[in-house]
Amino acid sequence: MSDAFIGVIDHADTETGLTEAHTEGTVSDLIGAGLDTVSTALHWMLLLLVKYPSIQTKLQEQIDKVVGRDRLPSIEDKSNLAYLDAFIYETMRYTSFVPVTIPHSTTSDVTIEGLHIPKDTVVFINQWSVNHDPQKWQDPHIFNPSRFLDENGALGKNLTNSVMIFSIGKRRCIGDQIAKVEVFLITAILIHQLTFENDPSQNLSLNCYYGLTLNQKGKKCCQQGFIVL
Ligand code: HEM
Numbered sequence: 236m237s238d239a240f241i242g243v244i245d246h247a248d249t250e251t252g253l254t255e256a257h258t259e260g261t262v263s264d265l266i267g268a269g270l271d272t273v274s275t276a277l278h279w280m281l282l283l284l285v286k287y288p289s290i291q292t293k294l295q296e297q298i299d300k301v302v303g304r305d306r307l308p309s310i311e312d313k314s315n316l317a318y319l320d321a322f323i324y325e326t327m328r329y330t331s332f333v334p335v336t337i338p339h340s341t342t343s344d345v346t347i348e349g350l351h352i353p354k355d356t357v358v359f360i361n362q363w364s365v366n367h368d369p370q371k372w373q374d375p376h377i378f379n380p381s382r383f384l385d386e387n388g389a390l391g392k393n394l395t396n397s398v399m400i401f402s403i404g405k406r407r408c409i410g411d412q413i414a415k416v417e418v419f420l421i422t423a424i425l426i427h428q429l430t431f432e433n434d435p436s437q438n439l440s441l442n443c444y445y446g447l448t449l450n451q452k453g454k455k456c457c458q459q460g461f462i463v464l
Pocket residue numbers: 264265266268269270272273276333335336337338400401402403405406407408409410411413414415418
């Protein structure tokens with residue numbers, strides 16, 4: 236990504252082109268916003284694979300059927316791996332690992348559905364609450380990837396669009412498409428190549444601590460005898 240930006244600077248022929256200072260800021264914004272979020276997503280995926288071994292087995296069987304053992308999964312496999320997509324959406328919904336969005340401030344008085352919010356009020360969205368609303372989600376506190384699949388095993392777009400993890404509105408995450416590709420590919424390759432188990436020396440818990448993202452403290456799991464987390 237840095238190389239692409241440097242290429243744009245090198246070939247900029249007007250004074251309004253990208254400057255070095257812009258580039259530095261943009262790249263650090265993208266890395267800052269895209270690193271902790273994606274790695275936290277992957278941590279939760281692995282933890283839930285360990286917690287639900289039957290789901291892990293089902294995912295491995297489906298990936299083997301679609302991809303086989305002679306190559307690695309690629310993004311072209313996505314349309315044939317609805318259950319993996321469902322697992323990823325359910326992990327985002329169930330964990331809501333970015334529980335509230337970045338705070339913003341109102342620039343004028345505003346009324347939304349009868350609720351008056353004065354100018355200069357700090358507002359942010361409680362994504363966790365949206366993702367656990369019992370009026371929208373059946374048994375919201377149960378981890379169930381199949382909730383996203385219809386009777387033919389296809390992904391229900393209406394429900395996947397209801398998962399809120401990238402915020403909403405003008406300032407919603409600009410990296411959501413890259414993030415979805417990254418998470419899909421890395422998760423698919425890990426599941427294709429490895430089986431994850433709990434480290435027998437510790438109890439498996441989903442407890443976490445709060446920051447911008449919800450993280451697990453010092454979790455370890457085993458893959459064929461190697462500690463990987
Ligand atoms: C699963 C991964 C990710 C999640 C859950 C996530 C979530 C979010 C959330 C909740 C916001 C705050 C939106 C708001 O202010 O209301 C945000 C902002 C942002 N995200 Fe992401 N993000 C992810 C990955 C990425 C990636 C990979 C990139 C870049 C390549 C990125 C770039 C940004 C940027 C630049 C902003 C600030 C947008 C603005 O202020 O207008 N994010 N993200």
